Amino acid sequence: MRKGPLLLMAVVVLGLAGAFHAMGPREVQPRHAGRPLSHWVRRLGKRPGDAEAHQAISQVGTNAIPYLLRWIAYCPRRSSTLISKLNEAGYRVLKRKEPLIEDSAWFQAEGAVVAFRILGPATEPSRPALGRLLASSSGIGPESDVVQRTRSLLLPARNTDLPWLLTLLTNGTTTYPHQTLDLIFSAAPDASPVIPVLVQCLDSTNLFLPAYCAKALGALHREPRIVVPALTRSLNSTNGYTRSQAARSLAEFPTDALPAVSRIRLLLNDPEPLVRSSATNALQCLVPETGQPVQQPL
16 A cells, blocks of 8 residues: 555544544633633734734633643653654655644644733732742653743742742642752852751752752852851761762852862772762862872763
């Protein structure tokens, strides 16, 4: 059988699957001019300047926000990946200029960002929810779209965001803390009120949070009286990432961290290569006679 008929058969099957997925479970949405909110949001995803859709969102108002938050979090599933590949084949085999099948949920997610901007200041109470969504997204693969959407709405962060951002960082619900830390430093460029919280988070049981906080403390290079002892304690962490980053950050305090040199030397025998190389490089900065820096393992 030739490729063309096979491709068309696949279009029918995946088209039905895609339509079913886009509809999702039946729900009662706010409506405008007889059309559900999702209709107008998808239109914005295709044409952000659609004046009629702008009017619809303005009329629906804040009742749209719970739906927009859910739609922004859309990540393509396997069927969407197949749709993408099928569209690529359509461009190549059938010489089409338009996609064979549209991923309606993707347009809905992109349109939700536009809708948030249309609603403007009325969406302020939803910023913590957007922050939680960002903190739960890795930014890798399909989740990169989620991160891009939420960051576009949250940045630049504001000083008034700090209370909920710091709560998010410390309450144990942050899966990917670097996303939250980026927002925190955007909200507080001087970082002074943040340092005690970063020190507190060095003791977190989150796999990556202590290491990210140690890195931030080294980059800030402030408050050595409280930061250097905290980083020195982190050299004893059971987490290799934390031990490694604590050693590297102590090297950013070449005078104040000298009392930690003996403890860093013990890490030269650490079972993890990453920790050993970080210790070697830290010692090179603190006491240069120890030798040449070594390349960090990948």
